[in-house]
Amino acid sequence: MSTDKMSVKVNVDLQKERQKCNFNIQEVTFIFDGGKEQTLQRKKIEDIALNSGASIDSIPEECLGLKERYDNAVRKSCIYSRIVKNEILEITGLEALGNPVLRRTADAFFKEISPFMLHLGMFVPTIIGQCTEEQQAKWLPRALEMQIIGAYAQTELGHGTFIRGLETTATYDPETEEFVLHSPTLTSYKWWAGGLGNTANHCIVVAQLYTKGQCHGTHPFIVPIRDMETHEPFPGVKVGDVGVRMGFNTADNGFLSFNHYRIPRENMMMKNAKVLKDGTYVKVARHEKLTYGTMVFVRVTLVKEAAINLAKAATIAVRYSAVRRQSQPKPDAPEPQIIDYPTQQHKLFICIATAHALQITGDWLWRTFKDVLADMRGGNTDSLPELHALSSCLKAISTSDSAAYIEQCRFACGGHGYMLSSNLPLIYSFVTATRTYEGDYTVLLLQTARFLVKAWEQVEAGKSVTPTVSYLTLAATKEKVLWNDFAEGIIRSFQAVAARKISACAETIKRHMKTGICYEDAWQLTTVRLVSAAESHCRSVICQTYWNEITRLTASCSTNVKIVMEQLATLYLIYWALERSGDLLRYSTISEKDLNRLQERYEELLALIRPNAVGLVDAFDFRDEILRSTLGAYDGRVYERLMEEALKSPLNDGPVQASFHKYIKPLTKGKL
Numbered sequence: 001m002s003t004d005k006m007s008v009k010v011n012v013d014l015q016k017e018r019q020k021c022n023f024n025i026q027e028v029t030f031i032f033d034g035g036k037e038q039t040l041q042r043k044k045i046e047d048i049a050l051n052s053g054a055s056i057d058s059i060p061e062e063c064l065g066l067k068e069r070y071d072n073a074v075r076k077s078c079i080y081s082r083i084v085k086n087e088i089l090e091i092t093g094l095e096a097l098g099n100p101v102l103r104r105t106a107d108a109f110f111k112e113i114s115p116f117m118l119h120l121g122m123f124v125p126t127i128i129g130q131c132t133e134e135q136q137a138k139w140l141p142r143a144l145e146m147q148i149i150g151a152y153a154q155t156e157l158g159h160g161t162f163i164r165g166l167e168t169t170a171t172y173d174p175e176t177e178e179f180v181l182h183s184p185t186l187t188s189y190k191w192w193a194g195g196l197g198n199t200a201n202h203c204i205v206v207a208q209l210y211t212k213g214q215c216h217g218t219h220p221f222i223v224p225i226r227d228m229e230t231h232e233p234f235p236g237v238k239v240g241d242v243g244v245r246m247g248f249n250t251a252d253n254g255f256l257s258f259n260h261y262r263i264p265r266e267n268m269m270m271k272n273a274k275v276l277k278d279g280t281y282v283k284v285a286r287h288e289k290l291t292y293g294t295m296v297f298v299r300v301t302l303v304k305e306a307a308i309n310l311a312k313a314a315t316i317a318v319r320y321s322a323v324r325r326q327s328q329p330k331p332d333a334p335e336p337q338i339i340d341y342p343t344q345q346h347k348l349f350i351c352i353a354t355a356h357a358l359q360i361t362g363d364w365l366w367r368t369f370k371d372v373l374a375d376m377r378g379g380n381t382d383s384l385p386e387l388h389a390l391s392s393c394l395k396a397i398s399t400s401d402s403a404a405y406i407e408q409c410r411f412a413c414g415g416h417g418y419m420l421s422s423n424l425p426l427i428y429s430f431v432t433a434t435r436t437y438e439g440d441y442t443v444l445l446l447q448t449a450r451f452l453v454k455a456w457e458q459v460e461a462g463k464s465v466t467p468t469v470s471y472l473t474l475a476a477t478k479e480k481v482l483w484n485d486f487a488e489g490i491i492r493s494f495q496a497v498a499a500r501k502i503s504a505c506a507e508t509i510k511r512h513m514k515t516g517i518c519y520e521d522a523w524q525l526t527t528v529r530l531v532s533a534a535e536s537h538c539r540s541v542i543c544q545t546y547w548n549e550i551t552r553l554t555a556s557c558s559t560n561v562k563i564v565m566e567q568l569a570t571l572y573l574i575y576w577a578l579e580r581s582g583d584l585l586r587y588s589t590i591s592e593k594d595l596n597r598l599q600e601r602y603e604e605l606l607a608l609i610r611p612n613a614v615g616l617v618d619a620f621d622f623r624d625e626i627l628r629s630t631l632g633a634y635d636g637r638v639y640e641r642l643m644e645e646a647l648k649s650p651l652n653d654g655p656v657q658a659s660f661h662k663y664i665k666p667l668t669k670g671k672l
C-alpha cells in the first residue's frame, strides 16, 4: 500500500466495500502481475520513478496549448528516460522491453504519450532484432544511453498495411559504398512514425532495396536525420509533424521524405540480408518474413498493454460506481450505489474478467514468443507461422475488446466519465489507436485466417497440425459437439464453432473456384466469413488459455482467491457463450433451455462477484499517480477532486474572460 492510501480519509462507501472483500488482495495482485517476484519488482520500479516527483504538473496537461504540451512532454521524457537508463534497466535488463512495467510507470509522467515511446518501444527492439552483432555493438549502447534518439518509420502516406507497396527507395551505389534514399512521390512520404516530427535524430527507415538494377523488397536502414549539435534536419531530409490527431498529440508523430539522401552501406540492418561492397545481395535469413520481426514483437507486447489499460479503466469505473448514488428504485429507500444495479455489474465485471483473461493470455503469448525466438536462434523457423497467426489475432482481439470495454467504462461513469480529468477519454484515445497501429484489426484477422485455412487443408489431407489448431480435427468428424455447461463444454463448443466456420470458409472458397473464379477472388468473396472464423478461433484460444492458466495459477492460492478467480473466469466464458449464442446453436447441441440456464448462472455470478468488486480492482494495484483520475482515486473523494481539477482550468483564472469585452459586450450593445 502506498503512503497516499494510508493517510487520506477514504469515502465511507468505499471503506465498507473494502470491509466486504473476502479474499486476500495481495494474492490476486501476484496473479495479475505474473508472480510475487514481478509484483515486488514493479513496486520497486514505481517507487524509484515516482519518488522523483517529476510527474506533477501545475497545470493539467490537457489545459496546455499544443506546443506547451509537447514541450512539457519532452521535459518529462528526459527525466523519465534518465531514470529508466540509470535505474530501471539496471533492475530489469532488456526484458523490460517486453514488460508493461515501463509503460505502466510512464503513465505517472504522461497523461498522453511520451515522444520517446517509440525509441524503447521499436527503435531499440529493431536494433536488437535486425542488426548483426557488430552493428548492435555500434548502435545499441548509444541508443540505450540516449545519446541518439530514434523512431521507426515504415508507414507512408499512401501505404501502411501493404508493406510490399512502400515506395521509398534505397539504391546502392558501389562507387561510394552508400545507399541513396529517395522519396519519389508524395505518397512515398513516411507518415505517422512516433517521435519523428521534432524529437528523433535517428530513424529506422523501411525502404525498397535496389542493387545492381534489381529490387529485393523492403529492408530496414538506420538513418541519421538531424545534426547532433543543432538538431537541424540534414540537407536532403524533410521532416515535420503530421498534424493534430485524436490522441497521441504529445507523441510527435511525424512525416519524413528524402531527396537523394546518402547513408553508408553499413547502415543497412544486416542480420537477415546483406549488400556486399560490390553490390551483391546476400540473403541470410531462413524465413522470408524475418524482417517483419519487430512488428511481431510489438504485437505480442500489445496484448498485455491492452490488459493493463483495461484494468485501469475498470478500476476507475468500479470505484466510482461504489461512490456514486443515483435514482430511487424503491420508494422511501435511500438512493443505491450505482454498482448495485445488475446492469452496471453487467457493464463492469466483464471488464475486470477481460483484463485478467488478456493479461494471462498475454503472458502465455510472451512465453511462446520467447520459445520461438530460441528455436530460431538454433536455425529452426518452423514455429514462426503459428506465432504470426497467434500474435496477429490476439493483437487484434485484445486491442479491440480493450478499447470497447474502456469506452463501456466511460459510459458506466455517466457525464463525469466524459471529463478528461476522469482519464477515461485519454485511456480510450490511446487504446483505440492500438486497434489500428501495428497492423489493422481486419487485416491481422485475415492473416490468421490464412493460416487457419491452410491448417484445415492439412487436416483434410490427414496430416498433423500445430497444437493451437489441433481442435480442427473435431470438425473433420462432421458431428455436432455435445453440449455440457461446464467450462470445458464452453471451450470445446467455441472450438467447434471455430472449426466449423473455418471448414465452411474452405468449402466456400472451393465452391467459388468451381465456377471459374481464381483463388484470390474466391478468397475476397469469403473474407467476411474468414474474419468471423479467425475471431472465433481467437476467442477459443483466449477461453482455453485463461481457463487452463487460472486453474494452474490458483492451485496453491487460498480458498477464497481460488473461488473469486474461478468466478471471474466462468463469467468470462459464459458472457461470450451468451454473446455468441447464435453460433453455439448452429454448431453445438446447446438448446434454448441450456442457454436459459447459462443466463441464470451469469446473473448469479454478477451477484456473487458484487461484494468483491472493489477488492478485485484494488488488486490491480494502480497507484493514484498512475491512475490519474478524479473518479478512480483510492480514497473515492470524487466530488472534491472534480471540483479541484475544474478550478485548475485556465478558463477559471478570473470571473470575466477577455472575450467578453472583445466580442460579447459589443454584440449585446449592438456594436458588432
Ligand SMILES: CCCCCCCC(=O)SCCNC(=O)CCNC(=O)[C@H](O)C(C)(C)COP(=O)(O)OP(=O)(O)OC[C@H]1O[C@@H](n2cnc3c(N)ncnc32)[C@H](O)[C@@H]1OP(=O)(O)O
Residues within 6 Å of the ligand: 117, 118, 121, 122, 152, 154, 155, 160, 161, 162, 163, 164, 194, 289, 290, 292, 293, 295, 296, 298, 384, 385, 388, 437, 438, 439, 440, 443, 447, 450, 451
Ligand atoms: C511501443 C510500441 C508503439 C507502436 C506504435 C505503432 C508503430 C507502428 O504501427 S509500425 C507500423 C506497423 N505496420 C504494420 O503492422 C503493417 C501491417 N501489415 C503487415 O504486417 C503485412 O504486410 C501483412 C501481414 C498485412 C501482409 O504482408 P505481405 O508481405 O503482403 O504478406 P502476405 O502476402 O499477406 O503473406 C505472405 C506470407 O508471409 C506471412 N507473414 C506475413 N507477415 C508475417 C510475419 N510478421 N511473420 C511471419 N510471417 C508473416 C504470411 O502468413 C504469408 O505466409 P504464407 O504464404 O505461408 O501463407
Ligand SMILES: Cc1cc2nc3c(=O)[nH]c(=O)nc-3n(C[C@H](O)[C@H](O)[C@H](O)COP(=O)(O)OP(=O)(O)OC[C@H]3O[C@@H](n4cnc5c(N)ncnc54)[C@H](O)[C@@H]3O)c2cc1C
Residues within 6 Å of the ligand: 118, 152, 153, 154, 155, 158, 159, 160, 161, 162, 191, 192, 193, 194, 248, 253, 433, 436, 437, 438, 439, 440, 441, 442, 443, 446
Ligand atoms: C497513433 C498511431 C501511431 C502510429 N505509429 C507508427 C509508427 O511509429 N511507425 C509507423 O511506421 N507507422 C505508425 N503508424 C501507422 C500504422 O501502423 C498504420 O496506420 C496501420 O498499420 C494501418 O495502416 P493504414 O493506415 O495504411 O490503413 P489502411 O490499410 O489504409 O486501412 C484502411 C481500411 O482498409 C482496410 N484494409 C486495408 N487492407 C485490407 C485488406 N487487404 N483486406 C481487407 N481490408 C483491408 C482496413 O481494414 C481498414 O479498415 C501509426 C498509426 C497510428 C494511428
